[in-house]
Amino acid sequence: MTPRSKRILGKSIVVTIIAIVATFGLSFTARIALQMPIDWLSWVECTFIPILIGMPVGAYIFAQSETIQDTCDKLEKSYAELKEAHDRFTFVTSHDPMTGLLSRVEFIPRMDRKRDEGECDTLLLIDPDHFSSINDKHGHSKGDETLVRIAKALVYTTRPGDSIGRLGGEEFGVLLRDVRKEQAITIAENIRRHIEGGPWVKGQQDGVRVTVSIGGAEIPSGADAEDVLRAAGRCLFDAKQRGRNLVSFTYQVARLQNIAGRKT
Missing domain, CATH: 1.10.287 (Helix Hairpins)
Structure with missing residues (x-):
């Protein structure tokens, strides 16, 4: 029974x-x-x-x-x-399946969150320097390993409330919540130094030195995500042009003032 x-x-x-x-x-x-x-x-x-x-x-x-x-x-x-x-x-x-970070389609909408008057976030765009040489010298598996380690470094050097995403290829984005340019520069420099000093591509006779260039832009109330991405992209390009392994906010102030002016 x-x-x-x-x-x-x-x-x-x-x-x-x-x-x-x-x-x-x-x-x-x-x-x-x-x-x-x-x-x-x-x-x-x-x-x-x-x-x-x-x-x-x-x-x-x-x-x-x-x-x-x-x-x-x-x-x-x-x-x-x-x-x-x-x-x-x-x-x-x-989420990005390889790094576990936010995907682009999830990261970008977070930049458009409603902000109170005077509240400001900051976007960082992080891109490895000479990344193609890692793939060429050590293979794509080591290139993927490098991206995963960069992702872990970004998680380690940012706050729990910040958003981190892989925006495509080897480009990463960090959304620093309620952080202005001065504090964002300090955080970006900390990220850059942490990645520069990290152990990379172990087990190779000719080990590679990994560095990143970082471009940043403030996101004031009313700013459009695509405009902020372009402003941060210009700063990232400036860091690459000036020798790489640098943090640049060169164009962000004037650019975002113009953006805010068009919104009002």
Whole structure:
């Protein structure tokens, strides 16, 4: 006998016993009140009628209850599996599979968050210097390893509330929440020095030195994400032109003043 059958039988027996006791109580009380005799037929009726009726009815009801419970359990399990699949799908679509950072489609909308008057975020664009030479000398697997290590360095050198994304290829973005240019420069320099001093491409006779160039731009209230990206991109290009392994905010002030002016 299966556990399910045992549960149904046990519950049916309990209900039947209760029905027998109740029938005896009601029948004998009524007979005494009406001064009717209590004979052997009364005992038979009070015993077998609840068994003949109560057992089948109880078994049917409890069987249906077990079926409903099994269905609910299956639905709950299916819902949990569906939610887990949805969470995995959401993570895959919003994160870069190699580094685990935010994807471009998830990172850019975060730049458009509503800011209070006078509140300002800062965008950093980080790009490895001479990255193609790593792939050429050491292979694409070492290039991927380098990107993963840069991603870890960005997570290590930023705050929990900041957003970090891989914007495409070897370019990374960091959105520093409620941080202005002066503090952002300090953070960017810390990122640059941390990456420059890190161990890279182990196990190679001609180890490669990895550095990054960083361009930054403030994001005042009302600024457009694409305009900020272009401003930070110009600063990144300036850092590359001036020798790489540099942080540049050269164009950000004038550029964003013009942006804010067009918005008002």
